[in-house]
Amino acid sequence: MSSALVSFLEAPADTLPDDLAASVEADGAEFLTANLATLTEALLNTPSTIAGACNVLASVFKDEAARDLVEQHTALQQAVVQALGQATDAQDSAARIQVLRAIGNMCYDHDGNRKALREQDGVTQLTKAMAALSNDGDASDSKSRLVGAGVVINTAGDEDSDLQKDLVEHGVIPSLLWLLSAAETETELSMSIQALARFHRDPKAMAQAATEASVRTLCDTLHGMRDGSVEDLDQDPLYLSVGQLLRSICKQDDTLHAFAQLDVLQQLLTTAQTSSTGVGEMAALCLSVTLGDDGCQSLLWHDDTRSTLLSQFVAWLQHTNPELNVAGAIAIGNVCRSDDNAKLLGETPGLLLQLRTMLTSHLSFVQHASLSALKNLLTLPANRPLLRTPEGVTALYTVINDSQAPLQYLSCSMFRVVLLDQSADVITAMLEVQPEILPRLEHLSKSEAPPVRSEATRAFCMMIKHSQSTAIMAQIAQVNGVDAIVRLLKAPHGMLQGEAVMALALLAAANDDQTCLDALVDSKALDGLTELLASETTPPQLACNVGTLLGQFLQHSGIGTYPDERTQAHELLTKLTNNDNLLVQQHAQAAAKAVATTTAER
Numbered sequence: 001m002s003s004a005l006v007s008f009l010e011a012p013a014d015t016l017p018d019d020l021a022a023s024v025e026a027d028g029a030e031f032l033t034a035n036l037a038t039l040t041e042a043l044l045n046t047p048s049t050i051a052g053a054c055n056v057l058a059s060v061f062k063d064e065a066a067r068d069l070v071e072q073h074t075a076l077q078q079a080v081v082q083a084l085g086q087a088t089d090a091q092d093s094a095a096r097i098q099v100l101r102a103i104g105n106m107c108y109d110h111d112g113n114r115k116a117l118r119e120q121d122g123v124t125q126l127t128k129a130m131a132a133l134s135n136d137g138d139a140s141d142s143k144s145r146l147v148g149a150g151v152v153i154n155t156a157g158d159e160d161s162d163l164q165k166d167l168v169e170h171g172v173i174p175s176l177l178w179l180l181s182a183a184e185t186e187t188e189l190s191m192s193i194q195a196l197a198r199f200h201r202d203p204k205a206m207a208q209a210a211t212e213a214s215v216r217t218l219c220d221t222l223h224g225m226r227d228g229s230v231e232d233l234d235q236d237p238l239y240l241s242v243g244q245l246l247r248s249i250c251k252q253d254d255t256l257h258a259f260a261q262l263d264v265l266q267q268l269l270t271t272a273q274t275s276s277t278g279v280g281e282m283a284a285l286c287l288s289v290t291l292g293d294d295g296c297q298s299l300l301w302h303d304d305t306r307s308t309l310l311s312q313f314v315a316w317l318q319h320t321n322p323e324l325n326v327a328g329a330i331a332i333g334n335v336c337r338s339d340d341n342a343k344l345l346g347e348t349p350g351l352l353l354q355l356r357t358m359l360t361s362h363l364s365f366v367q368h369a370s371l372s373a374l375k376n377l378l379t380l381p382a383n384r385p386l387l388r389t390p391e392g393v394t395a396l397y398t399v400i401n402d403s404q405a406p407l408q409y410l411s412c413s414m415f416r417v418v419l420l421d422q423s424a425d426v427i428t429a430m431l432e433v434q435p436e437i438l439p440r441l442e443h444l445s446k447s448e449a450p451p452v453r454s455e456a457t458r459a460f461c462m463m464i465k466h467s468q469s470t471a472i473m474a475q476i477a478q479v480n481g482v483d484a485i486v487r488l489l490k491a492p493h494g495m496l497q498g499e500a501v502m503a504l505a506l507l508a509a510a511n512d513d514q515t516c517l518d519a520l521v522d523s524k525a526l527d528g529l530t531e532l533l534a535s536e537t538t539p540p541q542l543a544c545n546v547g548t549l550l551g552q553f554l555q556h557s558g559i560g561t562y563p564d565e566r567t568q569a570h571e572l573l574t575k576l577t578n579n580d581n582l583l584v585q586q587h588a589q590a591a592a593k594a595v596a597t598t599t600a601e602r
Contacts, residue, residue: 012052028063551591
């Protein structure tokens with residue numbers, strides 16, 4: 001046992017005496033082992049003694065080997081946590097700060113000690129101590145605020161963990177917000193932001209952290225970094241932390257309201273315009289995302305600003321920096337929530353063309369942003385022609401042919417929209433530009449991702465509905481697209497089932513090519529319809545449409561052809577004529593009458 005330690009614990013001071021400091025620095029692990037009992041007992045003493053013992057331990061735990069010993073000594077773990085509770089309850093700020101220093105150093109880069117702290121109910125005592133620190137208010141000093149931020153940085157760690165979740169549940173975020181608001185120096189500000197950023201992966205934490213005051217501070221801090229070099233920023237933990245927090249707050253729809261401050265939004269725009277580094281990228285992305293909030297959009301997007309903002313959006317789209325391309329696309333997608341805005345955006349020179357060009361980017365996140373923006377813009381028919389040109393069809397096929405499900409889904413959905421109300425000639429011309437679209441859609445109709453399957457198959461249905469061209473139907477049949485449409489009968493949504501029935505009815509009515517009827521039979525369409533009608537959840541209108549489909553099949557297939565399938569169709573149609581729903585009965589009876597007339601004429 002060290003006599004220097006005993007003397008120090010009898011009369012603690014803020015600074016360790018030279019002989020004691022030298023012993024600790026020589027070998028922290030050896031010092032801890034030799035004086036473990038003395039230090040553990042001191043932690044259970046008066047606040048003054050606790051402060052002295054933790055002052056020593058804070059120095060001891062700078063030694064990694066000493067930190068490793070903590071896991072082996074449960075009594076020490078318990079004593080440290082108990083000491084923190086006692087210092088907090090006694091409202092002894094000096095003792096509390098020293099215990100926090102010791103815990104922060106004990107947990108530095110040490111998951112084992114973090115786990116031990118959690119197991120000893122250290123989270124409860126730590127959050128109580130942090131709350132007491134914020135309650136000190138004006139009485140707190142810079143050192144105590146730095147220690148408070150530091151202990152959270154070290155105990156929470158870099159990775160998502162149960163300890164982080166517990167800290168949030170026990171209320172650490174309000175204390176960190178207080179540290180952020182109380183910061184008087186750049187160091188305090190940096191430490192408090194880094195502490196808050198430890199929780200950027202936790203949606204609950206970010207929901208609490210997203211206040212107007214905190215967002216203003218983060219945007220101010222980001223603005224202040226606009227002149228920094230790329231090399232410096234990449235190594236700056238403050239820059240990384242600000243980025244983590246802003247991105248996380250922007251990810252959640254329920255936190256965007258915190259940006260609804262005109263000066264904050266204008267500052268983000270200025271930062272984006274005046275910085276050529278990651279600071280500008282981050283500001284541009286944040287600003288673009290905030291436009292998805294009604295409050296933010298009403299402040300920034302109005303008659304006096306639209307022209308300036310549109311010019312900025314196009315400039316971002318045309319920039320060589322892909323991050324700014326994405327920012328421009330996100331902004332456009334967010335403001336395009338009305339026909340008036342879709343018209344204004346579509347008429348902006350270069351805007352649609354640049355978004356179309358982005359579809360062919362080698363970067364998937366650029367393609368995704370472009371697709372999302374175009375999806376909103378294409379709700380207005382006047383904006384669609386650019387994607388029906390050879391260049392547009394080729395660009396769309398680029399993303400339809402991608403290996404990633406999100407891009408496949410969005411591009412198939414967009415292709416379907418582009419086909420709306422188009423003639424057979426237009427659709428034929430599009431398919432001639434890129435003949436591989438049909439086999440690619442058939443491949444995607446068997447995707448493991450249900451949304452991709454549905455959208456790819458709906459594109460087949462859309463081509464059949466709007467072209468009503470036997471030649472196009474035959475092309476779809478030749479790539480096994482009818483099989484895909486029959487599979488859509490099993491979709492969980494009535495709307496999708498209805499689109500499939502409509503497409504099959506048009507295929508059944510195709511007069512000029514036996515290929516379509518052969519494909520209907522080969523795809524077991526009648527089995528699919530039997531299963532559909534057997535379901536108790538099939539709505540009456542859908543059953544009516546099935547009756548029409550059965551009638552079309554029976555009218556257009558020859559009496560001597562497909563005997564088994566015709567028998568099956570007759571049986572289904574007869575059941576529908578006896579359906580409990582009057583509307584279904586009437587439709588089925590009309591279809592049966594048309595079949596009888598056609599048969600008599602033959």
